[in-house]
Amino acid sequence: MRHYPDDTLIEQAQQQDNRAVSILYQKHHTDVFRYLYYLTGDIPTAEDLTSEVFIRMMKALPAYRQNGKPFKAWLIQIAKNLSADHFRQESRRSEDSLPENLPAMHETLDEKNQNSLNHETLQKALAALQDAQREVIIMRFVLELPLQDVARSMGKSEDAIKGLQRRGLLTLRKLLTEMEIYYD
């Protein structure tokens, strides 16, 4: 696919060029989905929320102004807000329903994957991090966004993001060790 810069695509999309909208979607939907997957831990939920992100993108696009913030950061912010709404709704669910009816873990996990770092074990470990640390880890190392973009997306200084990523990696390492999950 030929590379189109986001600002050009945004201008065209704002003029109701459906092809530009389609390219924006193709460029960014994977990262948005992965961001939501690692936040929610549930693929169908991440799917639903991803589509909602782009629905909201289309509604908000006519009034969108870049203002120095990367377009992806804007999409990530929409995704973050949607996931927060999702968790608020889900918080009504009683904790009593959580662990007592679970099948034994070893009966559902693929033996080969049980102790290795993969997207599932990573997601489980990330779930135990503080919110800000988890977000930084996802954006820096899953989505591979530059530090500057992560800082703008989260509304924090670059120094703050550096601190979060170092402490996040440290905590994540300890969690993975406790979970006996290994990586190369």
Place this chain on the structure above:
Amino acid sequence: MTDQTLRDNTLETYLNRMESGEALDQMRANAGTEDPELSESLRLAAAIRKLEHPRLEARANPSRYGESGQASQSRWRLSEWLLRPKLTFASLAVFVLFLSVVFLLTGNARAEKAAVGALIGTAEVRAGGEGETWTALRSGDELEAGQVVRTGASSSLVVRFTDGSLTSIGPNSEISLEVVASSGKESIRVILFQHYGTTAHQVAPAYDSGRSFIVKTPSGSATVLGTTFAVAVRPDGLSRFDVRNGKVKVSSDTGQVELTSGQATTILNGDSPEMPGYQFNLTGIVEEQSPTAWVVSGINILLNEYTLVTGAPAVGDSVYIQGRILEDGAWLADEILAQESEPISSFSGIVDEMAPGQWVINGISIFLNEQTVTSQDIEVGDTVRVNFAIQEDHTWLALSINKLHNEDNDDPEETETPEPEQTPDPEATPDPEDEIDCTGANPHPKAVKLSELHSVTVEEIMGWFCQGYGFGEIELAYGLSEQSGTPVEEIFALREAGMGWGNIKKQMEEIDTGASEESLDKKPDKKTILPPGLEKKPDNPPGLENKPEKKPKKEK
């Protein structure tokens, strides 16, 4: 540049080199000589980047939602996604696995209930969702995770957890109970989010792994390891954490400090916690005022731009000041209230000198007489809390000096995640005599009299005295406890959360009729007539409406 900042920058430098294609092994070898932690962090970062992360390939995308570009509701078909060969798990299995790991990480946690203890005035509860309605709380009601509790003006309540820990919620406050669970046989896991207002916590010591007690605020969080501490969240976004006994880690997104007994810190949104300082509570008369410093009963008190002054006190007025002693010995006010208050002041610090009749604590001379009660084993270098009264000649007379205890069982490299500890018998209630021993060789005669009157030990009475309560207050609390059936520690907890004794007394005397069921909502229930002052939930709690004027930073 702090060591932490240096490490942050070094990691980022190596990450940039990794992103530009430099060989990981060589980088790790170089990094390992600087810092083993750095090498391992690089290894993990590289491993995450190498992972095959899930992909989403949709059947449709928004550009097909109509000529006008108007999006319609659309969802990816789950069945199609489930048939994708790249994933080997059904969505239900993934969800179950997710729950399994939550279960695993929380150590087989199961939901627990907390109980509403003493309640004064009006308090309400709702489920977590914004659209849920508020219902009145009563003493004895159960609370659980996911609920939100709020109090009205002149209201307060105590929440009791299954391990005996107590949380007092002060007037005009709101907290969410994010997690209330037991982990293992005897330990408990509690996470509270304090939206605004004041709380005080008496957390039972933990003796097994899995126990944690965390209070989060919009600007930071405190991880508790068995202590008595308080949290205040102001409308201007500043959170204050102070510790009576024990150790608390306070963290924000950008930094972390550890508070030991007697210390306090503040965090403003987006900032790191302030350096811990020994805390003080001072009641006195304003003698001089300037924008950056006041003199209160002969004591120089500094003010900065974050000092909250309420009630517009003037020279000659009585004020209550809560603040911290800075590293240079200056007394900085966090909050100044114009009010009549108890004549007892207090501060914490390190014992510098001990001479008969006069000690020096944190560089401050303080006099002792035959009525002064002290812990039996205080030595130079110990951390103590001093309750004192300011005499007419501005000298300070110690009423009690009690030794504060810290718990030294933490890994200094520990992160914000609490480390495992032991937990006591969950039926046990924290007993002041277990924490503070300040009876002295000759118990105070008033304490002896009260102990006989209320059939408790002298040590128990002295325990409350050494926490800063006068004998009149102690007598009142025990009397109210016997009258209402409310445990005496809950009555003190209400006081700790900021309730005046008048209100506590009035409510305890009416305890048989139950708490008010009037709503705190703006629109009253049809069957409820709201009392004056409760028709509208204020944006700012009473006494905190006025944001302090900007004051110049203090000059050192």
